[in-house]
Amino acid sequence: MSERISVAIEMAQGWRYSSGDAMARFSEGLRRKRIEALQCGGCRRRYLPPRPVCGNCHLPLSDWVPVSDKGTLEAWTVVFLPFLDARTGEVRDGPYGMGLIRLDGSDATLNHYLAENDPARLAVGMRVRAVWREELRGAMDDILHFEILP
Numbered sequence: 001m002s003e004r005i006s007v008a009i010e011m012a013q014g015w016r017y018s019s020g021d022a023m024a025r026f027s028e029g030l031r032r033k034r035i036e037a038l039q040c041g042g043c044r045r046r047y048l049p050p051r052p053v054c055g056n057c058h059l060p061l062s063d064w065v066p067v068s069d070k071g072t073l074e075a076w077t078v079v080f081l082p083f084l085d086a087r088t089g090e091v092r093d094g095p096y097g098m099g100l101i102r103l104d105g106s107d108a109t110l111n112h113y114l115a116e117n118d119p120a121r122l123a124v125g126m127r128v129r130a131v132w133r134e135e136l137r138g139a140m141d142d143i144l145h146f147e148i149l150p
């Protein structure tokens, strides 16, 4: 009978991918604190993050509409365990809040971090706003997190 040996190997691996035209424009907007959705000419649904084709009508989307950086918390959770942040590649220590936020003017929700991490202070329907990074880079993490509006 052979003995199994497990060897841990760490690898640093970087990659780049093409964002596509819609995400390229969206990212450029973020660099100017401008959030834009793509609206379907058929069903009028506004997609955020933008996507090139409507999921309902299958029509190509090209009508850009600005949306607010304020919105409504549609769902939330608090994560208590450290987790690998896919946006940065760094481990994010818990606890931290995550939310699905429907920005004013959008029909879709964004998944993003919340400044609040106390479950007793979070509720569906709360009004929130984006807190922007000081140096904008044209990336989703130009929005550091969303904070609860008073």
Ligand SMILES: [Zn+2]
Pocket: 040, 041, 042, 043, 044, 045, 054, 055, 056, 057, 058, 059
């Ligand atoms: Zn549509």
